[in-house]
Amino acid sequence: MALFPAGFAHVRLPAADGVHLSAAVGGSGSPVVLLHGFPQTHLMWRHVAERLAADHTVICPDLRGYGASDKPAADAPDVYAKRTMAADIVHAAAALGHERFALVGHDRGALVAFRAGLDHPETVTHLGILDIVPTLDMWQVLRGVSAAVGYHLFLMAQPPGLPETLIEGSADAFFGSFLDAWAGDPAALPEPVRAEYLRSSAAAVPSIVADFRASAGLDITHDQADLDAGSELAMPVTVVQQDWGAQLGYDAADVWRAWAPDLDHRLTGSGHFMAEESPDEITAAIRDLLTR
Incomplete structure (x- = not known):
């Protein structure tokens, strides 16, 4: 059963440090790169990608460490830093002939997209963010018992060892719990899609953990350095997210305005997996972004 729309080719693209990414590429027109979240792969973009491909070249990679992309050993702190993962995307797009492109990310992919926007403002023309706040801000807003929603963080x-052992011992239960808890509409994750997410995540536990571990280490250092330097996202930015601010007691739009002067901040009634639950809404938000 083909899970991604017809008309998309599956390719291998050179990224940073000798890593190769697997990606689905289709459509024609100005390029848009779509980055997936956790615990998912590029498959999460299947509905949105098909819609955007009518008038854009759409590139949907698996992040390093996820899906069919390479999973290098985390033998240095920067292997899964978002700065490295952002460089992956810039290299991969360039391999397809795109020196400039719009970039949209969900969840973990949104953290990579955020870093790409700061590190490569000459490359990222428009930035779309789905359902996160930046890493530095995320750790600041997770306080008290409300932080239990982010226990996995x-x-x-x-340190390496225990998290990997615990998760590998019950991978389907662990990753499946997020698919169950975060989906506003479970029907948006049909069984073949859910099975693929569980299979690919179970096969990538060390690299997934390394990705998250970097967000408690080097990613914070990079964000803090940009904050201290007064760095901002220079391109138009659209953020679509659930009303996490109401749940955790902060103003999400204010958090984003500190980073993005040209901001369109939207709240959605969708669950976390909004590209699958509400593809028309997300496609419309991306199209609005691309006109700015």
Whole structure:
């Protein structure tokens, strides 16, 4: 059963440090790169990608460490830093002939997209962010018992060994719990898609943990350095997210305005997997972004 729309080719693209990414590429027109979240792969973009491909070249890679992309050993702190993962995307797009492109990310992919926007403002023309706040801000707003919603962030921040062992021992239960808890509409994740997410995540536990561990280490250092330097996202930015601010007690739009002067901040009634649950809404938000 083909899970991604017809008309998309699956390719291998050179990225940073000798890593190769697997990506689905289709359509024609100005390029848009779509980055997936956790615990998912590029497959999460299947509905939105098909819609955008009518008038854009759409590139949907698996992040390093996820899906069919390479999973290098985390033998240095920067292997899964968002700065490195952002460089992956710039290299991969260039391999397809795109020196400039719009970039949209969900969840973990949104953290990579955020870093790409700061590190490569000459390359990222428009930036779309789905359902996160930047890493530095995320750790600041997770306080008290309300932080239990992000327990996995604290688990995977622990030193190598224990998190990997615990997760590998019950991978389907662990990753499946997020698919169950975060989906506003479980029907948006049909069984073949869910099975693929569980299969690919179970096969990538060390690299997934390394990705999260970097967000409790080097990613914070990079964000803080940009904050201290007064760095901002120079391109138009659209953020679509659930009303996490109401749940955790902060103003999400204010958090984003500190980073993005040209901001369109939108709240959605969708669950976390909004590209699958509400593809028309997300496609419309991306199209609005691309006109700015």
